[in-house]
Amino acid sequence: MIRAGIVGGTGYTGVELLRLLAKHEGVELKAITSRGDAGTRVSDMFPSLRGRVDMEFVSPSAEALANCDVVFFATPNGIAMKEARALLDAGIRVIDLAADFRIRDVAVWEKWYGMQHASPELLDDAVYGLPEVNRDRIAKAKLVANPGCYPTAVQLGFLPLVEAGLIDVDHLIADAKSGVSGAGKKAEIGFLFSESSDNFKAYGVAGHRHLPEIRQGLSIAAKREVGLTFVPHLTPLIRGIHATLYARLTKDADLQQLFEIRYREEPFVDVMPSGSHPETRSVRGANVCRIAVHKPQGSDTVVVLSVIDNLVKGAAGQAVQNMNIMFGLPEASGIDIVPILP
């Protein structure tokens, strides 16, 4: 029985971790911390967990987490980098759902995240937790940087093409649309129902923090620096990311076959039949990325459609998948959920 702790369990990735871990047969939840809500019963904050999670939030502290085998950070950026070291030294494995350990180049990280990195020395040991790329390294990792939601959808969509060297990697375009839960449980005007319902907009066109993360992953796959235009949009869904990816083909190939072979062994990537249009609701609540590849009108532009649930394969589900890999559990434990539709 893996003993797990969660730091910062009051946000959306936190409650999603709780939903998944509450039914994970190989995991015992030992502690959930919250600086602001210590003493509150988890099920008072999240009535959906009544009868499921019989715990209180506790103050973050070393003792609270001392008996854990693994600790998930479901915190804002900048927390895990301060607290991971002590846990790792105590032999506790760490999975950070925030961005602290995603970027290998500390200067790039500091520029995009606007703060000094508190533990750059950990970056070398941190493994980027995209199982479809790094499964073997994740299995041995002490510290996993769980990928961002956009980066998961965009990388899984582009990887087969980039790895096969079939496209012009200097001019990749990722037009991505996210549900509002991707913004987290933050009391900001822009994410009010009255502001974001019945509305659609792009944001962060000048530069979004997920841009360097995607670029890093694709550059590793391409074995050279790639060029990427990344435009995120806010769409009135609660959950779901739809990435529409565009690239210029430089070689001919059977793209459908390429994708099917690349992900043949992957339990959580579903390459749909030729001509498909994956819907975000087809993965709602589930740890799946569904992908379709198109070459419209016989042009030399390839279009890849990639959908995930941003809170599952884009966050908490992928974190549990990483935990399963790290501890040698069946990879689908606790995340073998059928999507909820309608």
Added chain:
Amino acid sequence: MIRAGIVGGTGYTGVELLRLLAKHEGVELKAITSRGDAGTRVSDMFPSLRGRVDMEFVSPSAEALANCDVVFFATPNGIAMKEARALLDAGIRVIDLAADFRIRDVAVWEKWYGMQHASPELLDDAVYGLPEVNRDRIAKAKLVANPGCYPTAVQLGFLPLVEAGLIDVDHLIADAKSGVSGAGKKAEIGFLFSESSDNFKAYGVAGHRHLPEIRQGLSIAAKREVGLTFVPHLTPLIRGIHATLYARLTKDADLQQLFEIRYREEPFVDVMPSGSHPETRSVRGANVCRIAVHKPQGSDTVVVLSVIDNLVKGAAGQAVQNMNIMFGLPEASGIDIVPILP
């Protein structure tokens, strides 16, 4: 292993049954019929079931269902009443998710449903599948009439008060709000996104088919005919029913305690603490009815708030619960799902 069949698996209660049964460890799904979509792969119609349900819809026929222990009718009203007899004669148990066997008085049924009943002789043996009322009879039933969605939410909210004889049962008021999936997967203008999004309306104020069903259940509990004003509303949710119930108190009592005691042993009814406001999303995807009871401003009017997911506790989940009871399986098998929030 219970062998199950589904008649009419292409609607919302059908796909919800599939979602639940696909993960039910005690059930093997043998056949799913569809008159119009025979030959179509289930996962082509519902991509959410890719990798989960590896079957095709087959034409409805006796043979298709011959090897089943239980058959669910997820059909429009008027189908099960024609086909149940043959299945029952073959020793197959039947759970009808439509309304054919819900009303004991055939004249009342025929008036409200506008057709002649094809097998009134089965009504005496049919058991109304509200486990919180009829668990023992369901356990022995061959034919279960699964309750309607509104009737489930409204009856569970009123029952403790009616059974205890605390309220004026001549003037019950049920103001109920339903998500749009309650209307089924029917191509009608009124249920288009552009019609029912960002809109709220009452409907069927003059008389809704769930009125006699609720009245029947509450009259049995009251041991006399009750009077009920039932106003359903359409609200822009996919899933969820919120029933707001009003009654005049005729005696004094500790209402909170009354509800807690009534449902103390019920695995799928959650009486919330005094002062609570249950949200529909707190039961999204789960087989739970959450209830709160209020006596606002010290008046003699009691207000009960009752929420369910109309497709789960209001349809497919309750049907699986009934199947579990009928076959002596643990009552929570396959429906022990944590609600999805946000």
Added chain:
Amino acid sequence: MIRAGIVGGTGYTGVELLRLLAKHEGVELKAITSRGDAGTRVSDMFPSLRGRVDMEFVSPSAEALANCDVVFFATPNGIAMKEARALLDAGIRVIDLAADFRIRDVAVWEKWYGMQHASPELLDDAVYGLPEVNRDRIAKAKLVANPGCYPTAVQLGFLPLVEAGLIDVDHLIADAKSGVSGAGKKAEIGFLFSESSDNFKAYGVAGHRHLPEIRQGLSIAAKREVGLTFVPHLTPLIRGIHATLYARLTKDADLQQLFEIRYREEPFVDVMPSGSHPETRSVRGANVCRIAVHKPQGSDTVVVLSVIDNLVKGAAGQAVQNMNIMFGLPEASGIDIVPILP
């Protein structure tokens, strides 16, 4: 040309006032104040007003508003009561869209609003701005208390019955549902898209501030104290209130005719044909209250359905209607808008 000012123009009632006044041919907008956003261009905060409102928010001050004939307070509760006196003394008429002057009994107000009233001496002169009740007094008023959104929908629905003495006024029930914009433009978790989309809940069942306001209005109409159970609900619309009203009939009458006669001369109340179900979207963006009256199943319970756009007839539109009446303009000036559907 009426010179108008707006205090607190950054919220939803503020921007709605701007939308209406920008096209009002008898009004010249002189100043819009905002404590926090002085110096910001109105059209930078509300791009919908680009090319329509060419002004900046200015700091609230006496001078800013000195040249106005009328000042609208689109502020939180508790502001207008402090600032109205000075404006009135300067001969400027005041319309408060908040609650400061709605309740005649200062003790009741202070209990429900949790603060001391800063200018109770103004309450006697303040006119409750429901034109369908107080048109003549509004015409002469210096200070108008614009009604709340729920109170507008509920009172207009109940008034014909109460005035005619046809119902048991000790046990009125108002089950009201509001879109999320009714909560204002406040950065609170509960009104985030991810919290209030695809969700339905009651709130404030124990007691909502609009309860005493509604009770006051209906008591005046009944010429005695009425008893009211008022249950507000939050529904995933941006705009719209749907009030479903229940009362016990004590006398027989032609209810349809009663309503039609009561509102025959009212430009902004639409009594729909018998059997109708008004939809909130049928008044979206418009200053209309649509009402239908039902007597379902021949019982003695009357059901009234009443819908408004909470930001128009429930706030800014009614405020402009009051202004028109106060200044002798055609009552429909600036608010003669066709609802937007779909």
Added chain:
Amino acid sequence: MIRAGIVGGTGYTGVELLRLLAKHEGVELKAITSRGDAGTRVSDMFPSLRGRVDMEFVSPSAEALANCDVVFFATPNGIAMKEARALLDAGIRVIDLAADFRIRDVAVWEKWYGMQHASPELLDDAVYGLPEVNRDRIAKAKLVANPGCYPTAVQLGFLPLVEAGLIDVDHLIADAKSGVSGAGKKAEIGFLFSESSDNFKAYGVAGHRHLPEIRQGLSIAAKREVGLTFVPHLTPLIRGIHATLYARLTKDADLQQLFEIRYREEPFVDVMPSGSHPETRSVRGANVCRIAVHKPQGSDTVVVLSVIDNLVKGAAGQAVQNMNIMFGLPEASGIDIVPILP
């Protein structure tokens, strides 16, 4: 007073025309036809028009429209091409909101629309009704082909760049997102609330009918054949199109200035300040296209964001704008509406 008729007034472009024309001071509405709903009062079908449009739908016939100066076709594709000739011969001007006269090459039209064109001889006289390109020709036109919704947003976004010869026109990418009302008021499963709410998907990637229309317009502007990848998506809004456009810059230029100059005189195109992200709701209900141009991360890829209300500037509003131009009315008559926000 222009006498106007509408053929096929029961869909969303029809009711939107009615909303606009009901308040147009220079237009008298003479007839609205509907094959299926003749005899129905307009305000019974659309309660939003109660008190605004006091007419019945009439059967389509020559007499019904004989007294009109202009007739709008708000019909499915393939109707106007059969009926326009007779109206034109009678001296009545025609504005087709469907696609019958949009494509100059009849073979292309027949391929994409899957039917034989009934009056190809009219194509030469038909003027494509994008005022920002063809204002002078529209002023003299007898027959105007009102542009499609996507083509309006995409062309207005690309035109300044294409006309200035600044981009690689062989590889244009238009990633467009539409609200559900763009699909019309058709009873199809895919557009049900329960299907398209809380969901996001691409569709028609292999080829959408608006592709040849956009390609034609941009090719005229480029004075050569352009290459375009066009991916439409369905997003859970009622109204709104957001086009995100990508192109490779081949020359350097001040893009902000380029757009501002191009649209300086245009009453219904709003070039937003540098760095802006136009929101669909900022044009809700209004005849405006708002555009922002970006060059993210200093790359050679230009990103244009273009939003419209698909039913207004993308359909009925633009049709009225065209009518105003054709009849020498002030161009903003009847469409000078402030967007509704929130």
